Amino acid sequence: VISFASLYAAPPALLAHAPVLLVAGPLIGAAAAALAPGSRWAWMISVAASIFAVWMALGVTGEVARLGVVDYFVGGFAPPAGIALRIDGLGATMALLISFIGAAVALYSGHSLKAEVRDRKHTLFQAGFLLCLAGLLGLVSTGDAFNAFVFLEISSIGTYALVALGERRDRRALPAAFNYLIMGTIGATFFVIGVGFMYAATGTLNMADMAVRLAPLGDSRAVQAGFAFVFVGLGLKAAMFPLHGWLPGAYGYGPSAITAFLSATATKAAIYLMARFAFTIFQPDEAFVHGLLAWVLAPLAGAAAVICSLQAAFANDVRRILAFSSVAQVGYILLGLALGTIGGVSAGLLHLLSHALMKGALFMAVGAATLAVNARTLSDFAGAARDAPWTVAAFTMAAASLMGVPLTFGFLSKWRLIEAALAQEQAWVVAVIAVSSLLALIYVSRMFEAMFLRAPAQGAPRVKEAPIGVLAPLLVLSGLCIWFGIDASLPETLADAGARALFGAQR
Amino acid sequence: MSFLATHFNYVAVVVLLMSGLYIVFSSGNLIRRMIGLAIFQTSTGLFYITLAKVYGGTAAIIVEPGSETAQRLAAAVDPGYLAQHGVGGVVYSNPLPHVLILTAIVVGVATLAVGLAIAVRVREAYGTIEAEEIAEIDSQITPAREAER
Numbered sequence: 001v002i003s004f005a006s007l008y009a010a011p012p013a014l015l016a017h018a019p020v021l022l023v024a025g026p027l028i029g030a031a032a033a034a035l036a037p038g039s040r041w042a043w044m045i046s047v048a049a050s051i052f053a054v055w056m057a058l059g060v061t062g063e064v065a066r067l068g069v070v071d072y073f074v075g076g077f078a079p080p081a082g083i084a085l086r087i088d089g090l091g092a093t094m095a096l097l098i099s100f101i102g103a104a105v106a107l108y109s110g111h112s113l114k115a116e117v118r119d120r121k122h123t124l125f126q127a128g129f130l131l132c133l134a135g136l137l138g139l140v141s142t143g144d145a146f147n148a149f150v151f152l153e154i155s156s157i158g159t160y161a162l163v164a165l166g167e168r169r170d171r172r173a174l175p176a177a178f179n180y181l182i183m184g185t186i187g188a189t190f191f192v193i194g195v196g197f198m199y200a201a202t203g204t205l206n207m208a209d210m211a212v213r214l215a216p217l218g219d220s221r222a223v224q225a226g227f228a229f230v231f232v233g234l235g236l237k238a239a240m241f242p243l244h245g246w247l248p249g250a251y252g253y254g255p256s257a258i259t260a261f262l263s264a265t266a267t268k269a270a271i272y273l274m275a276r277f278a279f280t281i282f283q284p285d286e287a288f289v290h291g292l293l294a295w296v297l298a299p300l301a302g303a304a305a306v307i308c309s310l311q312a313a314f315a316n317d318v319r320r321i322l323a324f325s326s327v328a329q330v331g332y333i334l335l336g337l338a339l340g341t342i343g344g345v346s347a348g349l350l351h352l353l354s355h356a357l358m359k360g361a362l363f364m365a366v367g368a369a370t371l372a373v374n375a376r377t378l379s380d381f382a383g384a385a386r387d388a389p390w391t392v393a394a395f396t397m398a399a400a401s402l403m404g405v406p407l408t409f410g411f412l413s414k415w416r417l418i419e420a421a422l423a424q425e426q427a428w429v430v431a432v433i434a435v436s437s438l439l440a441l442i443y444v445s446r447m448f449e450a451m452f453l454r455a456p457a458q459g460a461p462r463v464k465e466a467p468i469g470v471l472a473p474l475l476v477l478s479g480l481c482i483w484f485g486i487d488a489s490l491p492e493t494l495a496d497a498g499a500r501a502l503f504g505a506q507r
Numbered sequence: 508m509s510f511l512a513t514h515f516n517y518v519a520v521v522v523l524l525m526s527g528l529y530i531v532f533s534s535g536n537l538i539r540r541m542i543g544l545a546i547f548q549t550s551t552g553l554f555y556i557t558l559a560k561v562y563g564g565t566a567a568i569i570v571e572p573g574s575e576t577a578q579r580l581a582a583a584v585d586p587g588y589l590a591q592h593g594v595g596g597v598v599y600s601n602p603l604p605h606v607l608i609l610t611a612i613v614v615g616v617a618t619l620a621v622g623l624a625i626a627v628r629v630r631e632a633y634g635t636i637e638a639e640e641i642a643e644i645d646s647q648i649t650p651a652r653e654a655e656r
Contacts (some may be wrong), residue, residue: 146607153614163624171632175641178625182531185544185618192611194525199604200558306583383642 015059017138017152019072019085022095023058023138023151025049026102030130039122043110046126050106050133053099057092057137065094069501071143076281079143080205086143086208089501090349093494094140094272097353101264101360103132104473108364109257111470115371116255117165125165129261132158136269144282145195146205148273152237156184159266163254169374176249183246185341187236189275190229197226198281211281230277231292233305240297240334241304251323256367259319263326273328275337279502284340298338302332302432309439313446314405316377322362325402328436329355330464335432336417346499347416353491354401354413354484361398361477365391368466368474370478375463379445383456391450394478399444401481406438408485449469516557523550527591535638537626548615552608559604561592567602584618 012020029049036042063070064087072085087095109129113122135155142148160181166173199205201223202213203500217223232243247267251259280320282289305328312324333355336348368391369384385392394507401410412432456462466474484491511518523546530543563584571579572595580597581589592598630636633644 068574146610150610150614153618157614160618160621160625164513164628167628172645174629174632175638175645176624178537178629181618181622181625182544185548185622186531187527188614189548189551193554196551196555196558196604205603205607252562455568 011087014056015063018056018059018063019070019087019141020074022053022060022099023134024245025397026130026134026137030127033123033130034127036123036126039113039119039126042123042126043081043106043113046106046109047103047161049130050099050103053133054096054103057099058143059093060087061092061096063499064089070255070435075227080204080209082208083147084143085141086315087141088504089494089497090272091276091288091501092139092352093349094241094269095137095497096267098133098136098140098175098493101261101356102129102136103255104348104360104477105129105261105264105364108367108470108473109250111257111365111369111467112257116169116257116367116451118168121165125162125255126161128158128165129258131155132162132261132266136265139269140272143207144205145198145210146192149195152187152191152270152273155266155269156188156237159250159258159262160184162258163250163262166254166258169255170253170376172249173253176246176253180246180250183236183243187233187243190233190236192233194226194229194231194233197229198220198268201226203352207214207276207281213306218286218288219371225449227277227282227289227292231274231296234270234274234277238274238334239327240329241300241327241331242306244304244330247327248320248323251326251363252317252319256370260363260367260392263322263363264356265284267326267330268333268356271333271352275502278337279345282506286483290340293338293340297334298426298429301331301334301338302428303330305351305432305436306439307435309443313439313441315443318366318376318378318381318447319363320446322359325440325443326355326359328440329359329402332414332417332433332436335429336420339420339426339429341424342419342499342503343420343423343501346495347413347420349495349498350416350488350491353495354409354481357477357484358398358410358481361394361474361481362402363469364474364477365395368470369395369463371466371470372464373461375461378450379454379457380460381447381450381463382444382454382460384451384453384463385457387463390471391463391466391474394471394474395451396448397478398481399447401478401485403440403444405484407482408483409481409483409488409491412485412488416443508601516553516560520550520554520557523553537629537638538623540638541622541626544622545619548611548618551612552615555604555608555611559601561598561600563588564592564598564600567599567605570597572596605651619641 013183026049028043033045036045070087114160117125132155135151135226139148140152160177163180164174164177201220202210230275235314236243284290308324308328312321315321318328333348333352336344350388369388375381403412404414418430523619527543527547531540534540565580584598626636633641
């Protein structure tokens with residue numbers, strides 16, 4: 001992380017307010033994009049705002065590397081009365097990931113929108129996208145539990161509308177978005193109820209303050225119930241098995257730019273918050289937290305990795321295959337967290353980063369291949385390797401990482417998970433990862449078979465190569481899947497810094 | 508039983524929560540599901556507000572100590588209780604949860620608006636807002652579309 005500090009050169013006046021500008025930039029951009037005169041303007045605002053967010057995230061990361069934790073009092077009001085933003089190693093890692101994926105998706109959306117969303121909705125699409133970006137960035141930078149709920153809902157409300165915009169291609173996006181809205185709102189409300197219980201027990205909403213006051217309250221039934229509510233609510237948002245029912249529809253029918261963005265960031269932000277509650281606000285060695293991690297989270301995560309990979313292996317719609325695979329991969333990440341050790345959490349975070357990159361790239365690639373034709377099922381992609389070689393090359397790199405081929409980022413993060421599990425003598429985790437990887441081999445090779453080996457049906461609409469504006473962000477993401485597999489020093493530093501920050505409060 | 512009687516406000520919260528959730532899951536009509544969701548969300552508001560209520564407390568607007576209003580409010584509560592919980596001779600309710608719920612209400616209204624807007628679009632696209640009928644339409648059309656290719 002230290003190396004970022006030297007990368008970054010912003011005026012100190014900006015740097016001092018970087019934590020809040022990180023959120024405010026996209027938020028102001030959202031308003032500007034909604035008022036923009038045309039779709040081109042809105043797109044430029046979206047790109048500018050998301051690149052600004054990357055810049056600010058880099059600045060914050062540099063500060064975190066220097067100081068350990070960056071505290072920012074919004075409006076100058078100190079906590080507990082005021083709302084504080086508090087970015088530590090984990091928050092900085094997440095902010096970097098989210099803003100980077102956001103910038104890639106913003107670039108990508110320029111062309112993909114033309115094919116997928118009605119023209120007069122483009123400005124509103126960009127506004128919704130920036131709202132969602134601002135919400136997610138706020139979520140990972142806030143130090144206040146209720147504020148986290150507000151940011152969670154800012155991002156979610158944007159997301160519901162964005163998924164519904166997929167209706168131009170497939171009207172099934174509408175019921176999918178509605179379903180997502182219902183499940184997401186129930187999840188958020190559970191979260192609020194849980195925070196309410198904790199507030200009732202501690203009288204504070206500031207996360208750091210809450211952690212201190214909760215420490216002697218471990219036996220309180222209200223606190224335990226609050227944790228359970230928060231856990232279930234965030235489980236719904238993170239698509240934790242078996243609360244993932246909304247995900248295949250929302251990812252399957254939403255516009256591809258949004259699917260790529262959500263799969264890479266939205267569920268990850270919910271996982272971030274879950275980790276924040278389990279490890280920083282509560283302590284993992286507390287009996288009920290440990291019990292929940294070991295006896296609820298771990299089995300569910302393991303079940304997700306196997307069952308949803310199996311569903312992916314039987315699905316026929318390419319986007320649904322990838323969506324089910326997302327639920328399975330969320331299972332991997334949660335397995336890492338459920339180990340409850342610094343090594344396990346670090347491995348989980350590394351897989352979080354690798355999955356964000358590869359699933360973002362995969363959904364972008366599928367979207368890029370289908371700009372010209374509305375291809376959905378495996379047979380629609382027959383012969384794609386010949387018709388769209390660059391797109392399929394990017395798809396192949398990311399899919400190799402998804403399978404866990406050696407020398408890819410996906411292999412490395414799975415390997416770290418296995419190492420962390422063996423250190424805890426949890427051999428069943430290794431078995432789960434092995435079975436799930438085998439199933440991943442099946443569903444990925446089904447997609448490869450269609451793209452590389454099958455000849456397209458006579459007279460069927462053919463997949464076309466995507467323009468450079470779409471290919472560039474896609475190739476960057478999938479290139480990183482390979483690059484980080486060879487030289488993983490950057491993501492490993494970030495994941496380690498994140499895990500250490502999570503456990504910092506107690507050790 | 509007396510526990511329930513003294514905690515009737517929490518009972519009301521739980522009943523509202525559960526009925527809202529039940530409506531969301533039992534109903535196939537999209538508008539009814541939104542109504543259930545709104546009840547579910549609003550009941551958390553009641554939960555927070557009920558947490559904030561301090562017995563004998565007035566609205567959290569600072570009353571001039573020693574003024575006529577302050578004396579009237581002080582007279583309404585037990586002096587020992589006042590000494591323990593009062594600030595400047597007046598007992599106030601906790602304002603923070605009220606503010607939080609103001610925010611949560613705004614979030615809830617926005618969610619409701621987006622949900623209803625999507626329901627309108629569903630109606631335009633499918634001609635119905637019954638979840639079962641929508642699923643049936645989708646299941647009929649999908650195989651036909653696949654066969655076309």
